[in-house]
Amino acid sequence: MEENILIFGHKNPDTDSICSSIVKEILNKKNGCEKSKAVRLGAVNKETQYVLNYLGIEAPELIEKVEEGQKVILVDHNEFNQSVEGIQNAKILGVIDHHRIANFETSDPLYYTARPYGCTSTILYKEFVQKGIEIEKTEATLMASAIISDTLLFKSPTTTEHDKKALEELGKIANINVEEYGLEMLKAGTDLDDFSEEQLINIDAKSLEKDGTKFVIAQVNTVSIEDVLKRQEKIKAVINKTIEEKGLSLFVFVVTDILNSNSEVIALGSRTDAVENAFDKKLVDNRMFLEGVVSRKKQVLPVIDKNI
Numbered sequence: 001m002e003e004n005i006l007i008f009g010h011k012n013p014d015t016d017s018i019c020s021s022i023v024k025e026i027l028n029k030k031n032g033c034e035k036s037k038a039v040r041l042g043a044v045n046k047e048t049q050y051v052l053n054y055l056g057i058e059a060p061e062l063i064e065k066v067e068e069g070q071k072v073i074l075v076d077h078n079e080f081n082q083s084v085e086g087i088q089n090a091k092i093l094g095v096i097d098h099h100r101i102a103n104f105e106t107s108d109p110l111y112y113t114a115r116p117y118g119c120t121s122t123i124l125y126k127e128f129v130q131k132g133i134e135i136e137k138t139e140a141t142l143m144a145s146a147i148i149s150d151t152l153l154f155k156s157p158t159t160t161e162h163d164k165k166a167l168e169e170l171g172k173i174a175n176i177n178v179e180e181y182g183l184e185m186l187k188a189g190t191d192l193d194d195f196s197e198e199q200l201i202n203i204d205a206k207s208l209e210k211d212g213t214k215f216v217i218a219q220v221n222t223v224s225i226e227d228v229l230k231r232q233e234k235i236k237a238v239i240n241k242t243i244e245e246k247g248l249s250l251f252v253f254v255v256t257d258i259l260n261s262n263s264e265v266i267a268l269g270s271r272t273d274a275v276e277n278a279f280d281k282k283l284v285d286n287r288m289f290l291e292g293v294v295s296r297k298k299q300v301l302p303v304i305d306k307n308i
Contacts, residue, residue, distance in 0.1 A: 019048070229255065
């Protein structure tokens, strides 16, 4: 029996990673590739669970590693240090992503789709349209949810006209009021009270490396930055422990207010100068307020990366 092609997003998956994996499985099967299976590389967050509950579907199976030669398709990421254990020896058939391309190399040719859109699901929407494949309510809701999540209902500077047009059409197919549904979905993801500090810094953490310097940029969304920062001493202790255990030079924890479109960062490690130089501001008690900053991909990572 032919093995499944595994489809997955990055570690510490967000809504786009989970939804795009499921949508790509649906798209493949509608296109004749039955041996496709969406999986995930981490726990489902509350925002994503809201979407799955709304649709009444189960989360993809959790996997921790892949065997040598396993056929895979990556969505919403390409960097190996954000992917599954064993990815270097897997057979990567394709990538669908909207991030930078870094630390990526394969031995065989592959299908690679990279577009500077606000969301991977916007790319998948276009693939449905280009192939003339019908979009039904389930996949429409999944893609709409991913776009809402990644663009913060179009408040993020990563938003493009492609995302706006896609969400407009997908909202009609899904039969949802995008504003109402989107706000409820985003709010569901901001309930952080029952997360431990360790869980909190790993809800959406991306491991990165540049010229041998290892660093992490993690982000959580909230409707009250101050509520999160009430736990800052415990958060700092867990971050410092993580830095020591993983040999990191920098850990940046971004707390984003989705209602007012601002962020507060906590930065720790030997290279906090990269954060100060990136934003031309000084950290006070390892904290910095960033007005109008909501996007890790466009407003945080690029400027820090330049100063590493």
